[in-house]
Amino acid sequence: MSPTHVTVGLLALAGSAIALNNGVGKLPKLGYNTFNGFGCSYDADIILAQGQAMKDLGLVELGYNSLLFDDCFTEKERDKRGRLVPHAEKFPDGIKSVTKKLKKLGISSNAYSDAGYQTCAGYPGSYGHEAQDLATWAEWGFDYVKYDNCYIPFDNVTQENVYGRYKRMTDAIAERAKKTRSKPFEYSLCEWGWQQPWVWGKKLGQSWRVNGDIKPWWSSLTAIINTASFISHATDFYGRNDLDILEVGNYGQGEPHGNLTFEESKSHFTAWALLKSPLFIGTDLTNASQATIDILSNKDLLKINQDPNVGESISPFRWHSDPDAPFVFDNDHPAQYWTGNSSYGVVFMLLNTLDETAELSFNLTESWAIRAGRLYDVYDMWSHTNNGTAYRDISITLPPHGVAALLLNDAGPEPEGIEPYCAGYWQCSWPNGTYYSN
Known part of the structure; x- marks a missing residue:
């Protein structure tokens, strides 16, 4: 008689894992x-x-x-x-x-x-x-x-x-x-x-x-x-x-x-x-x-x-230049556009995974941590310089396999009357429920 095979589902590790906070290792070593x-x-x-x-x-x-x-x-x-x-x-x-x-x-x-x-x-x-x-x-x-x-x-x-x-x-x-x-x-x-x-x-x-x-x-x-x-x-x-x-x-x-x-x-x-x-x-x-x-x-x-107040990593907000092609698993060309929060501002990392010089461009509101309708001061974490104020979009030219690391901080509201009224105009609505047409 052949043995009977029984599959048993165990739930010992079900649910989200809770960090082991035993008094050591709050920050990366x-x-x-x-x-x-x-x-x-x-x-x-x-x-x-x-x-x-x-x-x-x-x-x-x-x-x-x-x-x-x-x-x-x-x-x-x-x-x-x-x-x-x-x-x-x-x-x-x-x-x-x-x-x-x-x-x-x-x-x-x-x-x-x-x-x-x-x-x-x-x-x-x-x-x-x-x-x-x-x-x-x-x-x-x-x-x-x-x-x-x-x-x-x-x-x-x-x-x-x-x-x-x-x-x-x-x-x-x-x-x-x-x-x-x-x-x-x-x-x-x-x-x-x-x-x-x-x-x-x-x-x-x-x-x-x-x-x-x-x-x-x-x-x-x-x-x-x-x-x-x-x-x-x-x-x-x-x-x-x-x-x-x-x-x-x-x-x-x-x-x-x-x-x-x-x-x-x-x-x-x-x-x-x-x-x-x-x-x-x-x-x-x-x-x-x-x-x-x-x-x-x-x-x-x-x-x-080593941020003492924000433990989360940055995460991708877009993988390649095509915003409609997210979650692409590619060991040779991983995610290029990353963002996250910090105690010091909104963090962006742009990574040129190509073997040639490339321009990487993005809309600020593609980051969940950015407020819409605001201007942002831009600080470059490699040149250690303040690089002006960004309005909705940023474009950076990077060498092959190069990187940009930016820190953005709120610089106040956008000027009045600038069109389009929304950075993401495709769901931008008037109070009466009609969409704004770019």
Whole structure:
């Protein structure tokens, strides 16, 4: 007799996810990540050199105040009691000595681990050791963990899907905070977006990856931006889409180190900042150009990313030049027109996804945050200049893969008697119910 197959619908995750507000991670994290610049080839000296560069270049003062030891910082075997062991060759004086020195620079330290048996590079994962590893990381001076998704146990071992495996660490973090009366670890889920972490991630942690690992070329950036354009609503205080490590500065060097143009690096940083992703630098700061530092130090964009009153990301209001063609999924040519609110004005991002110079034009009232019938002062967040007053429409010419980041503030009512009477005249009505004819 063949087995009977029964489908059962579970509603455990039904409804909108509520952010995990446990006292940490209200705003996106800013810092440095060792992975893109060094892979596993880093040690105490390299970490401290990057930390010192962050301090000397003024990045710590701007809010880049954490450093993530991303994989490969332990030995490949636990000790006899099951505890993680610092990598002896990389950290001859132990990890705690490094985190103490970083703390003196104003930089906190972040751990990396995995919801499986091993990390992606083959070091010990935390499955079955969640509470034990948290205690070790706290002893070593960490307060944040990036949690990857490699080498997961058999289904009949976990009897859980990805949500349950990641929840084990959420529960361990909460239990440790309660037991020790300490601040909870901030928790970053690196699930790569395969199982829609933007739906359930905010129940468990403060950020979640939306795509695979970033690469230092334009097509990788556009694929991530394309994914983010459909899930921007998931970002808010205490929970946000993580677009992965910043590749800013990896321009003009060729693969595998990077081949982004300068304009692409600007677009990269603008999108990551305004979509309120965590901002983790992946470039060797001891050898960074002034242009790279200028991009990473854009105070106007960082101010939006770290807005204390508005947690939402910007979102697309039009995908391509055709306003009648919304919601186009295109990894090569993602949404070009974005807007959102902020404590400092209405934000617009215009992204030229074409391989040639293009003029991008829009009506102000295409943004939900704009008031109709008003004038707006325009501030350019890259030139840091006031660029006059906008009346209904804005047009900007951008280089290939270039970006504009604008901040608009109300400058009073439009002059009387200007026709057409409505920016969107197609539903503009007289009091008697007849439509105004343009």
